[in-house]
Amino acid sequence: MIIINIKPFSFYNKILARNYFQSFSKLKNLDTPALNVAKLIEDKILIPLESLDPSIPFSDHKKKFSKKIKKILERIISVLEPLSLRFWNRPLEYPVITEEVLAALVLKFLLGMHNSVHLEKILFSFQYSRFIELTNILKKIIASNELKSFNISGFLIFTDFKCIDTLVSEISFWRNNAVTEIKTFDDYFNDFIGFLSNNSLFIEYLKGLCNVDENTFNLLLDFTLKKTVLVQNQIFKWYGADGFTTYDRKIYIKLFETGCPVMNKAAIFYVLLHELCYYFRRISCLTWEDSRNCPTPETIIDNIPLSEAGNIFEIQFFGDRHRFLNKSVCEFFLSSTEKLSREEYSTRFAFINRTRERFYVSLMRGACLGGKDIVELSGCAISKHRGYD
Numbered sequence: 481m482i483i484i485n486i487k488p489f490s491f492y493n494k495i496l497a498r499n500y501f502q503s504f505s506k507l508k509n510l511d512t513p514a515l516n517v518a519k520l521i522e523d524k525i526l527i528p529l530e531s532l533d534p535s536i537p538f539s540d541h542k543k544k545f546s547k548k549i550k551k552i553l554e555r556i557i558s559v560l561e562p563l564s565l566r567f568w569n570r571p572l573e574y575p576v577i578t579e580e581v582l583a584a585l586v587l588k589f590l591l592g593m594h595n596s597v598h599l600e601k602i603l604f605s606f607q608y609s610r611f612i613e614l615t616n617i618l619k620k621i622i623a624s625n626e627l628k629s630f631n632i633s634g635f636l637i638f639t640d641f642k643c644i645d646t647l648v649s650e651i652s653f654w655r656n657n658a659v660t661e662i663k664t665f666d667d668y669f670n671d672f673i674g675f676l677s678n679n680s681l682f683i684e685y686l687k688g689l690c691n692v693d694e695n696t697f698n699l700l701l702d703f704t705l706k707k708t709v710l711v712q713n714q715i716f717k718w719y720g721a722d723g724f725t726t727y728d729r730k731i732y733i734k735l736f737e738t739g740c741p742v743m744n745k746a747a748i749f750y751v752l753l754h755e756l757c758y759y760f761r762r763i764s765c766l767t768w769e770d771s772r773n774c775p776t777p778e779t780i781i782d783n784i785p786l787s788e789a790g791n792i793f794e795i796q797f798f799g800d801r802h803r804f805l806n807k808s809v810c811e812f813f814l815s816s817t818e819k820l821s822r823e824e825y826s827t828r829f830a831f832i833n834r835t836r837e838r839f840y841v842s843l844m845r846g847a848c849l850g851g852k853d854i855v856e857l858s859g860c861a862i863s864k865h866r867g868y869d
């Protein structure tokens with residue numbers, strides 16, 4: 481057994497922030513090249529989308545907007561590209577520079593649309609959701625406090641516009657003004673360390689992803705858990721996900737609220753293990769560019785090629801990518817101290833979790849049932865974006 485000796489810290493159950501863009505008003509007069517381009521996108525694309533002539537086929541509108549996007553790109557690329565490059569080459573441990581990160585976001589947004597085979601759907605979604613406030617959304621991202629990494633990486637990933645099915649809900653996310661509850665991981669910190677100590681098979685696996693010695697591993701684990709943020713369900717609902725590890729290696733987990741503490745804890749630990757695979761896979765990445773180009777080597781399981789670190793882990797240790805956890809498996813997962821091999825453990829886990837117990841009806845993915853015998857899982861934001869779900 482590997483005992484991880486990490487001292488507890490004192491701020492239990494601390495709510496970090498209720499309003500994640502509280503310094504927004506300070507950005508009223510923010511003026512950078514990227515915000516000027518965002519204003520241009522609003523004026524030339526997003527606002528005109530609002531008043532399209534309905535008698536003209538949307539495919540004709542698409543051609544017109546495609547030309548506009550190309551024209552804007554040609555006009556601004558020499559200004560935004562050098563700034564954007566500086567952002568991508570910035571070391572992950574340094575704070576981002578507003579001017580650079582905004583340039584990267586705006587350029588990604590334009591290139592995402594320009595390169596997408598789904599431009600018609602994207603424009604339709606923008607029109608349908610009355611999405612015109614790109615400059616405000618960018619300012620909110622810059623003004624975010626604890627959710628800043630989440631917002632920057634989320635914007636960068638989802639402006640590939642690969643996951644068209646969730647586009648409208650993502651736009652809701654960017655537009656949202658709602659109060660968000662986020663918490664530190666403090667409440668679960670000691671229990672998670674104890675849980676890992678009882679399950680050295682997880683530790684060995686995670687260590688293998690980053691090839692570091694035990695001391696370094698423990699320091700890295702301590703470092704990331706202290707920065708891990710639990711986020712109110714609503715934000716993850718928009719992404720259709722339970723967890724997200726950002727390019728700069730900050731872990732966000734859905735604040736599961738089933739009414740059953742054991743199941744909440746089990747779901748958080750389950751999702752956290754998945755996310756820790758990304759964290760340790762990317763541990764040697766120096767810059768944002770390294771982090772976005774850090775693919776997982778393909779692993780073939782049951783003749784299926786897998787290249788997503790968290791999914792490979794789940795299948796190897798739990799026998800499947802589980803869509804729900806029943807109460808029995810939550811109890812097994814949290815309390816197991818048996819010395820099982822990985823194969824025995826995954827077989828046992830999948831066997832215990834084979835039924836929905838008292839619930840046999842099909843439930844909407846991502847739903848949480850208050851005080852009942854099951855917790856639903858939705859997967860991670862990276863999987864969602866890559867279309868693995």
Ligand SMILES: [Zn+2]
Pocket residue numbers: 754788789790791859860861862863
């Ligand atoms: Zn994943």
